[in-house]
Amino acid sequence: MKQLLGLYIFVSFVVTGYSIFTTSERDSFGKDHFTEGLMWPVGLFNYVFEPEIDGGSYDSLVESLSELLESRDTDHDRYLGAIAANQVLLHAYVESDPNLTKPEVKKLVDLSRMDKFASLITVKEQVKQSVAERLDGLDFDGLIxxxxxxxxxTMKISESRPLYATAEDCVDGLIRAYREELGPDSLIRYDQLQEFNEKCGLPREEW
Incomplete structure (x- = not known):
């Protein structure tokens, strides 16, 4: 019995040290290394018998994803898993809507860092099916x-998206930027407006 207790304590110290030295500063927020060390038997059990995501349907996806996240030892892991699932959903969502502009994609990226991201957007059936297929059969590490x-x-897609939905919005944006720089009452010359039109793909106006 003493040998087993000694082995448990020894492995706990090893796991704690490993957790400290292998966790980046960005991922260390909210992570309790000491608790992770003490809970190594649970971690080992989860590693061997870890549940997988069932992507047979969107409902089974949501249910199995919840079970997978609940099986994790720490809130930190559960948060990372939820955000990873959000990123897969975000990618499928952005990919399915070519009309989203770069600023709109950036806003969605910011929202995806919230664990309730799925409730903040309208998820079409096509997107649900795509997400279910992408996550089907993944364990926690695969999800991450x-x-x-x-x-x-998603970030690569964002770089290829326009800043504005229409050419008119583009011109309005350039006008706003111009007046933010020179003052709200700044007059815009005709040739300056023509330049804005050209930048945004509109034809030059002829007198």
Whole structure:
């Protein structure tokens, strides 16, 4: 019995040290390394018998994802898992709507850092099915990796999206920027307006 207790204490110290030295500063917020060390038997059990996401349907996806997150030992892990799932949802959502502009995508990226992200957007059936297929069969580590990959792809899509939905919005944006720089009462010359039109893809106006 003493040998088992000694082994438990020894492994707890090893796991605690490993957690401290392998966790980046960004991911260390809210992570209790000491508790993780003490709970290593639970972590080992979860590693061997960890549940997987069932993407057979969107309902089964939501249910199995909740079970997967609840199986984690710490709130930190549960948060990371929820955000990873959000990133996969965000990627599918942005990919399905080519009309989203770069600022709109950026706003969605910010919202995706909230664990209730799915309730803040309207998720179409096509997007639900896509997310279910992408997450089907993943364990926790697979979910985290899928989230990281999805985030990178979303940012690449964002770079290819226009700043404005229409050319007229583009001109209005340039006018606002012009007046923010020179003052709200600044007059815009005709040739300046023509330049704005050209930048935004509108034809030059002829007198």
């Amino acid at each position: 990796l899928a989230g990281q990959n999805a985030f990178s792809k």
